[in-house]
Amino acid sequence: MSDDFGQEQAIRKLKPGRLVIASHNPGKVREIAALLGPYGIEPISAASLDLPEPEETGTTFIANAELKAMQAADLSGLPALADDSGLCVEALGGDPGLFSARWAGPTKDFGMAMQLVWDGVQAKGPDASHSAHFVCALALAWPDGHVEAFEGRIDGTLVWPPRGQNGFGYDAMFQPLDHAISFGEMDPDAKHAMSHRAKAFEQLVAAVI
Ligand SMILES: O=c1nc[nH]c2c1ncn2[C@H]1C[C@H](O)[C@@H](COP(=O)(O)OP(=O)(O)OP(=O)(O)O)O1
Numbered sequence: 001m002s003d004d005f006g007q008e009q010a011i012r013k014l015k016p017g018r019l020v021i022a023s024h025n026p027g028k029v030r031e032i033a034a035l036l037g038p039y040g041i042e043p044i045s046a047a048s049l050d051l052p053e054p055e056e057t058g059t060t061f062i063a064n065a066e067l068k069a070m071q072a073a074d075l076s077g078l079p080a081l082a083d084d085s086g087l088c089v090e091a092l093g094g095d096p097g098l099f100s101a102r103w104a105g106p107t108k109d110f111g112m113a114m115q116l117v118w119d120g121v122q123a124k125g126p127d128a129s130h131s132a133h134f135v136c137a138l139a140l141a142w143p144d145g146h147v148e149a150f151e152g153r154i155d156g157t158l159v160w161p162p163r164g165q166n167g168f169g170y171d172a173m174f175q176p177l178d179h180a181i182s183f184g185e186m187d188p189d190a191k192h193a194m195s196h197r198a199k200a201f202e203q204l205v206a207a208v209i
Pocket residue numbers: 022023024025028053056068083084085086087100101102134167168169170171183195197
């Protein structure tokens with residue numbers, strides 16, 4: 001937080017609960033709303049404000065989170081929080097990574113996207129690593145153009161076939177290290193206690209809320 005934009009000002013702006021969640025992914029909006037819950041901040045969804053979905057032209061998670069947050073703050077005149085995230089698979093050189101949403105195609109078919117990931121790993125041969133990690137960048141932007149971003153990561157192993165109906169995206173094929181169930185099988189509260197999104201959120205809270 002820079003000197004000209006102090007923490008107290010941030011608290012005053014966030015406390016009335018006027019924070020736009022600059023995401024069009026209902027799974028993310030649900031998780032971010034749950035993380036914000038204990039802080040008494042009422043999120044406003046990008047969908048309810050009819051905000052457009054910007055093209056994600058950044059080359060890093062942070063850059064994409066910043067561009068989504070800045071556009072939403074600019075258009076709404078309210079502080080905005082955006083999330084850019086993805087699954088990085090070791091055997092695939094970090095793919096789908098930044099392109100995790102795009103691998104699911106225009107119909108957002110994550111059954112297909114998970115199959116593409118698994119087929120890609122299988123194609124690397126029987127000794128291919130099943131290691132993977134999720135990354136989440138959260139960016140908080142203000143209508144005056146000020147923006148700050150935080151990144152969290154969780155390491156795990158791919159499982160096949162996908163397991164569990166909880167969560168969203170690639171959750172059913174990802175099992176965090178030192179756990180015996182996938183994110184898809186986990187209670188939302190358990191995922192929130194350890195996820196890449198929760199880790200980025202912890203840093204954001206420490207810096208801003
Ligand atoms: O906790 C997660 N559990 C499972 N899958 C996840 C998670 N976090 C990100 N992912 C995958 C799916 C998502 O679609 C993509 C992010 O892509 P990303 O562009 O950041 O989000 P998005 O296009 O779905 O919504 P938006 O840009 O409107 O926030 O990575």
